[in-house]
Amino acid sequence: MTQPSRPPRPRVLSGIQPTADSFHLGNYLGAVRQWVAMQDTHDAFYCVVDLHAITVPYDPALLRRRTRIAAAQLFAAGLDPERCTVFVQSHVAEHTELAWVLGCLTGFGEASRMIQFKDKSAKGGAEQASVGLFTYPVLQAADILLYQANQVPVGEDQRQHLELTRDLAQRFNHRFGQVFTVPGPYILADVAKINDLQDPAAKMSKSSSSPQGIVDVLDESGVIRKKIARAVTDAGTDIRADEAAKPGVTNLLRIYSALAGVSVAELEASHGNVGYGTFKRELAELVVDTFAPVRERTEKMLADETELDRLLAQGASRASRVARETMALVRDRIGLLLPLPAG
Ligand code: AQP
Numbered sequence: 001m002t003q004p005s006r007p008p009r010p011r012v013l014s015g016i017q018p019t020a021d022s023f024h025l026g027n028y029l030g031a032v033r034q035w036v037a038m039q040d041t042h043d044a045f046y047c048v049v050d051l052h053a054i055t056v057p058y059d060p061a062l063l064r065r066r067t068r069i070a071a072a073q074l075f076a077a078g079l080d081p082e083r084c085t086v087f088v089q090s091h092v093a094e095h096t097e098l099a100w101v102l103g104c105l106t107g108f109g110e111a112s113r114m115i116q117f118k119d120k121s122a123k124g125g126a127e128q129a130s131v132g133l134f135t136y137p138v139l140q141a142a143d144i145l146l147y148q149a150n151q152v153p154v155g156e157d158q159r160q161h162l163e164l165t166r167d168l169a170q171r172f173n174h175r176f177g178q179v180f181t182v183p184g185p186y187i188l189a190d191v192a193k194i195n196d197l198q199d200p201a202a203k204m205s206k207s208s209s210s211p212q213g214i215v216d217v218l219d220e221s222g223v224i225r226k227k228i229a230r231a232v233t234d235a236g237t238d239i240r241a242d243e244a245a246k247p248g249v250t251n252l253l254r255i256y257s258a259l260a261g262v263s264v265a266e267l268e269a270s271h272g273n274v275g276y277g278t279f280k281r282e283l284a285e286l287v288v289d290t291f292a293p294v295r296e297r298t299e300k301m302l303a304d305e306t307e308l309d310r311l312l313a314q315g316a317s318r319a320s321r322v323a324r325e326t327m328a329l330v331r332d333r334i335g336l337l338l339p340l341p342a343g
Pocket of ligand 1: 027031155156193195204206208
């Protein structure tokens with residue numbers, strides 16, 4: 001008897017930069033945890049976006065090391081190479097080729113409006129910012145459109161870049177005929193922006209948070225406990241969400257809620273009067289219980305680089321099959337003369 005055929009799963013693509021020695025709690029809750037869940041419901045492609053990481057000053061040996069650390073953490077967090085495709089962006093050359101094509105469809109003014117470029121270039125002085133940092137969102141659009149992704153699970157900071165991706169897909173399709181799927185964002189409101197523990201008005205960020213403001217996935221358990229114990233809280237003693245009056249406590253409530261799988265309202269009811277100390281101690285144990293196994297598995301994976309590189313080569317080969325197909329169509333549609341096979 002033949003099995004009833006199942007409709008194809010929607011495609012998902014997302015990426016993460018190898019810009020630090022560890023992912024942080026914001027990356028984990030805002031992105032990676034969704035990636036793990038979506039590998040069972042979607043045809044999922046996830047990449048370590050090393051070409052994005054070179055848009056700011058960096059050290060080559062460290063980049064190579066961090067690319068492996070990032071990949072190891074993804075597998076350790078639960079991505080299964082049999083259930084999804086994990087690869088390194090630079091292993092699939094079509095990303096940069098499509099980025100050039102899309103760059104030629106992007107207005108200079110349009111690219112100039114990207115907030116992340118304004119923020120990041122302001123840090124080092126706008127004159128020093130690279131053209132690569134300026135065109136970063138175009139490369140990101142290429143990452144997504146190459147795979148015909150329907151959805152892109154990301155944190156709130158990426159919403160504007162996704163809007164640009166959608167605009168570019170529609171512009172291309174309008175001008176050259178239907179080629180690209182127009183992707184939608186997949187942003188979970190409660191974890192879309194995890195904030196810095198020391199500066200609860202700012203996003204927890206690899207490059208701009210102080211070490212005390214950021215909880216790393218690979219932090220030792222003792223370090224995690226200390227950082228959470230020292231997290232900035234607010235006046236008063238009650239545990240309740242209030243973005244304006246109590247941004248520190250609100251941030252901790254969101255993290256607790258996401259890790260424990262209970263709503264913020266339930267937490268306010270059960271923990272409203274326990275005091276900041278008790279609340280933070282409980283939260284620290286939740287984070288430790290989540291991250292300690294990921295840290296152990298990451299260390300194991302990093303101890304066998306040959307196997308890690310093999311998994312990434314397998315991912316790149318699967319990703320390349322899809323990317324080549326899209327790029328062949330793009331080259332044809334935009335009017336490039338296709339070369340005859342050599343010989
Ligand atoms: N604080 C955050 N809360 C929720 N989601 C977050 N993400 C990042 N920070 C938070 C999401 O994590 C994914 C991967 O991020 P990225 O490596 O591409 O870089 P980013 O968004 O620029 O994050 P960082 O930490 O600020 O990195 P740097 O400092 O290197 O630029 C994305 O889906 C992002 O939304």
